[in-house]
Amino acid sequence: MQGENKFIALGRITSPHGIKGAVNIHPYGDEHAFAQYTHLYLKGQGRGMTRYEIISSRPGTRGKFIVQFKGVTDRNTSEQLAGSEVFLDNASLPEPGPDETYWHDIIGLDVVMADGNRLGRIVNIIETPGHDIYVVKRDSGAEVLVPAVRDIVTDIDIKAGTCTIDPPPGLVEANDN
Secondary structure, X not given: OOOOOOEEEEEEEEEEEOOOOEEEEXXXXXXXXXXXXXXXXXXXXXXXXXXXXXXXXXXXXXXXXXXXXXXXXXXXXXXXXXXXXXXXXXXXXOOOOOOOOOHHHHOOOEEEEOOOOEEEEEEEEEOOOOOOEEEEEOOOOOEXXXXXXXXXXXXXXXXXXXXXXXXXXXXXXXXXX
């Protein structure tokens, strides 16, 4: 069942930034997303998940983001955070708009054909300029690429954990190698 993941990985702290405790975060996605949150969770080697309040955040160089956490006031403390993975509590995400779904809710859905037969499970999403492509792994291990367009993806039911598709003839068979 989807939506049960409590935390979403946003990036990794790469290094301290300056001498006042700020850190550089390498984002896994859109680096500008950090600006909208008031707190994040960090998990380092041998440490559990710890909540940190954000005092300030801004874009850095080379796609990184610079974040200052409350209570982290010097370089020595920020050095101890280097290597920590950065997470967001799923409950902190804004509700998706109409006809929008978060990728983390789609990955893991069972894909069923319009006739009710199971095709496989969505294991990844490929972003392309025209539309996303769902990577569906069959029980045999073969992968099928399914364009995420309305004519093919007829229903996504997060609560039921299913994505229903009605592919044109040949799409599933042509990609099933």
